[in-house]
Amino acid sequence: MFKELDPLLHSQLRLAVMSLLIGAEEADFVFLKEKTGATAGNLSVQIEKLKGAGYIDVEKTFQGKMPRTICKIAPKGIEAFNEYVKALKSYING
Amino acid sequence: MFKELDPLLHSQLRLAVMSLLIGAEEADFVFLKEKTGATAGNLSVQIEKLKGAGYIDVEKTFQGKMPRTICKIAPKGIEAFNEYVKALKSYING
């Protein structure tokens, strides 16, 4: 009847981050912050969770002297996202 | 970019209840409990929230001697559900 909704993706901010990363393949912290409108603290926490689940890869680098955190979608993340979308459909179509 | 996801609907159990009520126009507590697999306590709380928001109407009746709680979708609930689905699409399609 109803499929389980992956709780890691069933969160507005994490879903937005995943959506951006699926589309972009690479995005930094500042970009994600601007596009999602999230606060830095909230974004930091949610990125950490997605990373912990293996849904994204996070690389901390420097751009000149400034720190730069780059996020990329991981294969496991793509899979989870697709599953999530499929599960959602069990709620919103018939 | 990303639309707000109505927090009242962005919950697995409440979404399942709404989905059932949209399809059925009327369902009782026991039916909703069976279809969603929720515990009675959780379902009771979530029904109360949907009712409080005006998304559903709840009528407590008796069937013979046994209590029976009947839920129906309200116009405001249909609207909110459609909005929610539209908002979701901003996350899952490009």
Place this chain on the structure above:
DNA sequence: GTATTTTGGTTTATAAAATAAACTAGTTTA
């Protein structure tokens, strides 16, 4: 008849999550 289980819930307590506020460390600008 009276004790036990079942039905149909509600209320209360606990665990987990989201979010914001406060903080850190370094950088640039004035």
Place this chain on the structure above:
DNA sequence: TAAACTAGTTTATTTTATAAACCAAAATAC
């Protein structure tokens, strides 16, 4: 060299979801 800004992290608070405990009535078993 002080003030303000960048790019975050950590910690605390609020909200939510969920489960566990409870309640009242009815049905069943003894």
